[in-house]
Amino acid sequence: MKVRVVSIIMLGLVALCSSFTASAADVLNNIMQRKVVRIAVPQDYPPYGFVGSDMQLQGVDIETAKLIANKMGVKLELIPVTGPNRVPYLQTGKADMTISSLGKTPERAKVIDYSIAYAPFFDAVFGKSNVQASNGGELAGKTVSVTRGSMQDEELTALAPKAVVHRFEDNNSTIASYLSGQTQLVAIGTTVAAALKQKHPGLDLQQKIILSNSPCYVGLPKGSPDLVAKVNAILREAKADGTIDKISEKWLGAPAGNLPES
Template sequence: MFNSALTSSCSRVLSGLAAALLVATAFATDADAVTPDEIKAKGTAVVGVQMDQFPWGFIDQNGQNDGFDIEIAKLIAEELGVDVKFERITGQNRIPLLVNGNVDFLVPSMTITEERARVIQYVIPYSSNDITVWAKKDAEITGNEDLGNYVIGVNRGSVFEPVLVKAAPPNTEIKRFDDDATTVQALLSGQVDAILGSVTYGLVIEQTGHGATYERKYKVADNFQGMAVRKGDQEMLDFLTDFVTRHTADGSLDTLYEKWIGVERADLPITLPGIDFTGKQ
């Protein structure tokens, strides 16, 4: 399970994004807008979620969908008063599935980017997956300038790699590994002194019995995540924006995030440079 837990969707973004956007653009005018009332009328919300990305969305030992995004999707369906049908998404197919009408909306733990925002409509952030440095507790690492004193591991080809290259001093020794699982294992086995990657690495460090030895040192970069609807689905956008706003205010999103991710949910912005969250620009 832990290999799946460590395989973040971020590691596939760079290779799949361009193809996904091209396919999405081809289908962009084929799907009619969906509204909350239309979902209520049909009685089912079809929601695109991950099914192999613990703890965001995965299949549990009983064969049921579970995880942070799954609980949020169920809560949305409950507020709509409908059943929920989960549609499996990947880094490559999630945008096409949305714009061609296979799903009503996405609850995807998907990083908000300007490139994607040209094709899909983001809701204000509901989650984040901070890019973080992990190391032994006695390692003196408090900021980017300290990285040059250590051997740092990173998932080759992931979004984490260019972040590390930019953040670390020029003399830093960087070791690259094939995926998130081997990156974390490199830290635990002593192949590297520290690693840069997902905040959820801490879950596996804890679950494998190393929580007393290793810790999260500091956040290197933000990684804000948003649900998404099709361009023009203004009523659905407004509904989900209200959902995120209300459940941020009442603390329920914080509770779910801490339950699944193991750390406090960050204070998330409602505006980002180059991103229109209103659907009206």
């Protein structure tokens, strides 16, 4: 009797896994049949994704999402997400892809697929000019704000295990904590720091430590090779005709350069 029960359970698990695989493989077909692509994007991370004065989402990630939807010949549905939930939205089928300044890590690669890179991104620790922090050791005991689950969170944790890290659920809260003096330092992207300086003239925000050069990739459901191939083809064409460089120049102030293919 126990053998039969175990067999039934195992068959059920196999069927469930098969259904997940089939569902992931069918993402591209579903998009084309629906004639709508649902893309998760940031709304609080300038210049990659933020709400403009016209109350519309804009930035590098939003323009890249528009490019992909246009080349696929489907309508675009933007789905605002935060750092912690952009991957779960893919895993649970709430989004067909995520374009949210997403870096590539071995841990994420276990649960999602990636496109080729579409934009550059540097991570760094910033703080006031009078705060001494030129290496991981000098971060010991110092307070640093960072967005939970972000690349900066992972990099900071590895570099400075003795830092006093204040983790926040979204980028606005991370930045606000530094601006209000709750923390001495903040771990963000260099382009985000540039946008902050532009928004707050005279802000004392000096680059202290480069954490990494982490280009941005489109995140895609695990086991969706057709969709990965489609997105990669669109991005390669956009790189070749200069569209990727134009988007980068508009929002980041420089061409995208030689972005990695893996």
